Amino acid sequence: MQAEARKYEQLALTLQGMIEKGQFLAGHKLPSIRKLSEQWGFSIDTVQKALHLLEDRGYVQPVAKSGNFVQLPAGQQANACSQAPNSLALDPPISPDMSDHISLLLNSCMRGDVAPFGVAFPAPALLPIASLRRSFSTVNRKQPNLLAQDSHVQPNQAALVLQLQRRFETMGMRLRKDELLVTDGCTEALSLALHALTKRNHVVAVESPGYYLLLQLIEAMGLRALEIPSSPETGMSLEALEIAVKKTKIAACIVCPTASNPTGSVMPDANRKRLLELAEKYDFPIVEDNVYADLYFERFRPKPLKSFRQSDRVIMCGSFSKSLSPALRLGYVAGGRYAPALLAHKRILSGSTNPLTQMAVAHYLDKGSFERHLCTLRQHFETQVMAMSALVLKHFPEGTRVSQPKGGFVLWVELPAHNDTAHVFQKAILKKTAFMPGHVFSASGLYKNCLRINCGHPVNEDTAVAVARLGGLFVA
Ligand SMILES: Cc1ncc(COP(=O)(O)O)c(C=O)c1O
Structure with missing residues (x-):
């Protein structure tokens, strides 16, 4: 009793x-x-x-x-966006139609005449494109044989690995060079991690709401996503994760602890420690997606999971897509105890990453201006996110709530419940504005009344006009 x-x-x-x-x-x-x-x-x-x-x-x-x-008892009404799923369910695999649907959305968002609120890309003007071009020309001139190399023999260029090791050391991680693998963006890093850790039908715990291409990857590999409710403030709910892993064996837990996509949450240090403890206790590996981790807004960089003491079961993935240029397609994965499996899969799946790009980025990093660039970039993004947030609250219907990102450059918007953002998407494109509808951030179609807005571009009068047009499509 x-x-x-x-x-x-x-x-x-x-x-x-x-x-x-x-x-x-x-x-x-x-x-x-x-x-x-x-x-x-x-x-x-x-x-x-x-x-x-x-x-x-x-x-x-x-x-x-x-x-x-x-309901919230009187005196506890939240005013910031707090959307998270109202279920903790093993999701049915998302259908192949969903992948087509997402491709269509992305294509519409990328149209030149549409306000760039859809895909999470930074404005090229904020990126050091000229400096990267110079690095490419220098490397091309000094190492003309790079393009003649048999790139499949050696996946990593030593000069880039050295730069990565130096950078990670400043974050408290001493990574061996045989633990690091250069990848084709963070996308390939995540894919290698899943290939190394899972087999068909395995269950993978993910943040909800969470990155839609990861959900597609999980579906394409015949895996099952277990959506764990995640707060826009502190990220994945560890209470919910523990309840889930007590019941269901997971092959991996994938988290974006710093500046998650789409909410911009940052997992507090105590939660990071707790997550590692849970991983030990219930024996599962963690995939740490750090693609936005350079873009934190606080004064100090949140500690990567990989830099904690019990981090050998963490596979850390990242890239230069959000900080240097998405077109580089250059990323990395630090595999801990899983490094040999990651390398084996890299050899099968892509052989190696373009050596010219690797050397050009190594050259750029060696010039020493990356950290200064990041510092400026973070300030731009924080300003842009705040300005966009103010515009949304001004022009969207009453009852709209927005996230308060602690990093990155996307804003998560929660509209009054009866709005269906997927429904409104085509109308928005006709009005030359874009966004990512909320349902793509869940394998089970949650968040129908939510959307994500890219704030990677400076906010100006055109932005204000476009946000006003967009806001007019929703109802209170
Ligand atoms: C959370 C998250 N992980 C991974 C990626 C993929 O990064 P990349 O462009 O380096 O492949 C993205 C891209 O938007 C992302 O938002």
Whole structure:
């Protein structure tokens, strides 16, 4: 009897915590009692008792024949965007149609006459393109044989690996050169990590909302995404992750701890430590996606998971796509104990990454101006995100909420519940504005009333006019 009491109180407390952190949204319906019981591994009776307790505490409002709705007790109304999924379910694989759908969205977003709020690219004017061009010409002139090399024999150019080692050392990571692998962007790094860690039908825990191409990759490899609710402030909910891994064996947990896409959350140090502890306790590897990690807004860089003591089970992925140029297609992966498997897959999947690009970026990094460039870039992005946020709050319907990114250059926008952003997308393109509809950031189609806006471009009068046009397409 006492054990039962503890169980439902424990469940009520967990759900309450998730409501307070915005992981279940006020006004949204909770998953059904049966679903909660299946997902959390408690009996129907325990779930019902937990819900009664939450009702007494003012966190849940039952509505006859409709279900249980989330509410915040008076005095606890959140005003910042706090969207996160209202389920913790093993998602059905996203359909191949979804991949086509995402390609269509991306193509529409990239049209030259459309305001660039769709794809997460920085404005070229903010990037050191001229300096990179000079590095390419110098390397081409000094090493004319680079393009004649048999690039499949040696995946890494030593000069770039050395630059990476030096950079990572400043972040508290002493990485061996045989632990580092140069990749074709962060996309290939993530793909290699999944190839090294998983087999068909394995389950991979991901942030929700989370990066849509990762979800597609998971689907294409015949894996299953387990969406873990993630707060726009602190990232993946570790309470939810622990509940999930107690029930389901995961082959990997993929997180973007610094400046996640789409919310710009940053996982606090204590949570990073806890995540590593969970990985030890439940024996799973972590894939750390650091593609935005150079673009933090705080004074000090958040510590990469890979720099913590128990980090040998972390595969760290990153690239220069968000900081130097997306067109370089240059990234890296630091594999810890999985490095040999990553290398084996790299040899099969792409052989090696363009040696000329590797050497040009090594040359650029050696000039020593990268850190200064990053410092300026971070300031631009922070200003742009804030300006965009103000425009959205001004021109979007009442009840719209926005994330408060702690890094990166995307903004997550949550519209009043009855808006369907996928529906509005084509209208927005006709009006020459773009965005990424929210449902693509979930393998199970959550976030229909949300969207992501790219803030990689300076905000000017044209931006204001375009945001006003976009805002007019949604309803209060
Ligand atoms: C979270 C996240 N991971 C990985 C990538 C892929 O990066 P790359 O362009 O270097 O392949 C992106 C690109 O937008 C991203 O947002």
